[in-house]
Amino acid sequence: QQQVKQSPQSLIVQKGGISIINCAYENTAFDYFPWYQQFPGKGPALLIAIRPDVSEKKEGRFTISFNKSAKQFSLHIMDSQPGDSATYFCAASIVAYKYIFGTGTRLKVLA
Amino acid sequence: EAGVAQSPRYKIIEKRQSVAFWCNPISGHATLYWYQQILGQGPKLLIQFQNNGVVDDSQLPKDRFSAERLKGVDSTLKIQPAKLEDSAVYLCASSLAGTGAYEQYFGPGTRLTVT
Numbered sequence: 001q002q003q004v005k006q007s008p009q010s011l012i013v014q015k016g017g018i019s020i021i022n023c024a025y026e027n028t029a030f031d032y033f034p035w036y037q038q039f040p041g042k043g044p045a046l047l048i049a050i051r052p053d054v055s056e057k058k059e060g061r062f063t064i065s066f067n068k069s070a071k072q073f074s075l076h077i078m079d080s081q082p083g084d085s086a087t088y089f090c091a092a093s094i095v096a097y098k099y100i101f102g103t104g105t106r107l108k109v110l111a
Numbered sequence: 112e113a114g115v116a117q118s119p120r121y122k123i124i125e126k127r128q129s130v131a132f133w134c135n136p137i138s139g140h141a142t143l144y145w146y147q148q149i150l151g152q153g154p155k156l157l158i159q160f161q162n163n164g165v166v167d168d169s170q171l172p173k174d175r176f177s178a179e180r181l182k183g184v185d186s187t188l189k190i191q192p193a194k195l196e197d198s199a200v201y202l203c204a205s206s207l208a209g210t211g212a213y214e215q216y217f218g219p220g221t222r223l224t225v226t
Contacts, residue, residue, distance in 0.1 A: 034213075043202055043218050099154075
């Protein structure tokens with residue numbers, strides 16, 4: 001019940017295309033859903049986050065869509081660029097700000 | 112604003128040896144976290160500190176792992192003795208207290224290889 005399931009494991013997108021990464025959770029006590037971006041040799045960096053009382057949040061080319069009834073949320077990267085090539089992790093936070101991370105999606109954007 | 116600092120960046124040891132990692136969080140961040148990230152997986156929380164006190168260490172293998180945060184600032188994570196399965200990246204993160212704790216900021220990590 002504490003798991004966050006992330007898919008796909010890897011994703012290849014053409015430059016200018018839309019990248020979509022999905023996550024699903026079981027525990028309805030989760031109350032904060034961040035997405036992190038990680039480049040090789042670096043720590044994860046907070047990209048965008050949403051709370052369950054909001055269905056969508058957009059920051060630049062990055063959008064989170066949140067479906068509370070389905071217990072799913074997704075990251076959309078519009079106009080994907082080669083510089084977006086990285087590993088993306090979804091996470092869910094429960095009481096005391098404890099993160100449960102997904103397994104990660106390795107994104108490659110072709111030039 | 113300086114980010115979370117960690118050292119060393121890389122460490123190679125033999126099994127049964129001991130190792131220690133150091134973390135300096137962002138100034139003013141009361142909450143500090145240690146995560147273990149095994150290759151190909153998401154980070155897994157090992158221990159969470161609020162100032163000097165431990166908030167959650169339920170996933171810390173206490174027979175071999177220990178951590179401390181003296182004076183509520185820097186923290187060290189120690190493994191003794193190390194096993195092959197401890198090979199991973201050890202990430203330190205910090206956040207503000209209260210509702211600001213939702214945003215965690217990660218350091219670059221220490222890559223540990225146990226041979």
